[in-house]
Amino acid sequence: MSHDMSTQIQLARRPKGWPVHEDFATVTVEYADPAPGEVRVVNEFVSVDPYMRGRMSDARSYVAPYEIGGVIAGGAIGRVVASAAEQLPVGTVVLHQHGWTDVIQADASKFRAAPEVTGLPNSLRLHMLGMTGLTAYVGLTAIAGLREGDTVFVSGAAGAVGTAVGQIAKLLGAGRVIGSAGTAEKVALLTEKYGYDAAFNYKDGLVRTQLAEAAPAGVDVFFDNVGGDHLEAALASMNRGGRLALCGAIAAYNATERQAGPSNMSKMITESLTMQGFTVGEHWDKAPAFTELMTGWFMDGKIAYDETIVDGIDNTIDAFLAMMQGANTGKMLVRI
Known part of the structure; x- marks a missing residue:
C-alpha cells in the first residue's frame, strides 16, 4: 500500500469547560511522493494526554497553544513506509510529535529513530520508556x-x-x-x-x-x-x-x-x-540516565504497566475525552 492518504484531527474551536466532539474536525490529506529529505510514516500508536487540554486554550503557558485548524500535536510512534532521507530508511521505527494522525509525511529531522527492544512493545516508548x-x-x-x-x-x-x-x-x-x-x-x-x-x-x-x-x-x-x-x-x-x-x-x-x-x-x-x-x-538532560535505569528495570522484570487501548484514528477524540474523565488505567493510547 502507498499510504498516501492521511486522516488528521484538528482543533476546530477552543473548548469552554469540558471539551466536546464539536471542538474538533477530522480531515483527509493526500500526500505526493516524499521530497528529498522527507519520510512518510504510518503510525502504530498515538498518545492522548492531560496536558493537551491546556494547549487547546489560548492562555499563556509553557508551550504554545494549538492553532485553530491545526493538527493536535503530541507523541506518536510509527514506522517509515517511504523515504527520501538516507538516515531513516524504510522500516525504521520512529518517535515524533505530529500527534493525531494515522499517516504523516514531513522532513526527516522531525522524527527520531527508536531502536526496538526485544520483548517490549513499541507502545512503551510513549509512556514507561518515554x-x-x-x-x-x-x-x-x-x-x-x-x-x-x-x-x-x-x-x-x-x-x-x-x-x-x-x-x-x-x-x-x-x-x-x-x-x-x-x-x-x-x-x-x-x-x-x-x-x-x-x-x-x-x-x-x-x-x-x-x-x-x-x-x-x-x-x-x-x-x-x-x-x-x-x-x-x-x-x-x-x-x-x-x-x-x-x-x-x-x-x-x-x-x-x-x-x-x-x-x-x-x-x-x-x-x-x-x-x-x-x-x-x-529536563531532557536526565533522559540518558533514566533510559538506562528503566530499561534495566524492565529487563529484570521489576516494572509493571497498564495500557488502555482504543482502536482507530477516528476514535481518538473519544479516547481523549474518556482519559480526561479518568476512564483509563495506566497509559491511554490509540492504536492505529
Whole structure:
C-alpha cells in the first residue's frame, strides 16, 4: 500500500469547560511522493494526554497553544513506509510529535529513530520508556530530591504518570508510597500490582482525612498530578522539610471559573517546605540516565504497566475525552 492518504484531527474551536466532539474536525490529506529529505510514516500508536487540554486554550503557558485548524500535536510512534532521507530508511521505527494522525509525511529531522527492544512493545516508548516515565523520574529526583526512606504521596496515582511514580519511588528507596485514585478497582490495582503500600479512593471522603489515616507519620514527598483538594491535603500532612513536586493540575483543566487556592499555604513557612512546579521538557538532560535505569528495570522484570487501548484514528477524540474523565488505567493510547 502507498499510504498516501492521511486522516488528521484538528482543533476546530477552543473548548469552554469540558471539551466536546464539536471542538474538533477530522480531515483527509493526500500526500505526493516524499521530497528529498522527507519520510512518510504510518503510525502504530498515538498518545492522548492531560496536558493537551491546556494547549487547546489560548492562555499563556509553557508551550504554545494549538492553532485553530491545526493538527493536535503530541507523541506518536510509527514506522517509515517511504523515504527520501538516507538516515531513516524504510522500516525504521520512529518517535515524533505530529500527534493525531494515522499517516504523516514531513522532513526527516522531525522524527527520531527508536531502536526496538526485544520483548517490549513499541507502545512503551510513549509512556514507561518515554516521556511519561521520564516525567516521573525527574519529578522524584531533580525536583523532589527523593531520599531513602521517604514517605511519598502521589495524586492521580492510577494514571500513566502515577503508575510510574510509585514504582520508581520504591526502586529508588522510598520507605512508604501512598496513592489516590477514583475507583475501588484502581485503588486495588495500586497496592496489588504497582507496589503502593497504601491507597484510597478520593471519592470516599475528604482527601485530607484519608491521607492522614494512610500516612500517620506524615509525608516527605508529594508528587501532584491533580491539584485542588489533593494539594491542600498534602500540605496538611507534610513533614518538616518536605518537598512538593507539582506535575499537573487536572482538577482545574476544565474549570470555567477561577479555582480557589489551598487554605493552608502557611504550612510552607511553618514546616520549611519546598514546592516547585516543573515540565519535563526542561529536563531532557536526565533522559540518558533514566533510559538506562528503566530499561534495566524492565529487563529484570521489576516494572509493571497498564495500557488502555482504543482502536482507530477516528476514535481518538473519544479516547481523549474518556482519559480526561479518568476512564483509563495506566497509559491511554490509540492504536492505529
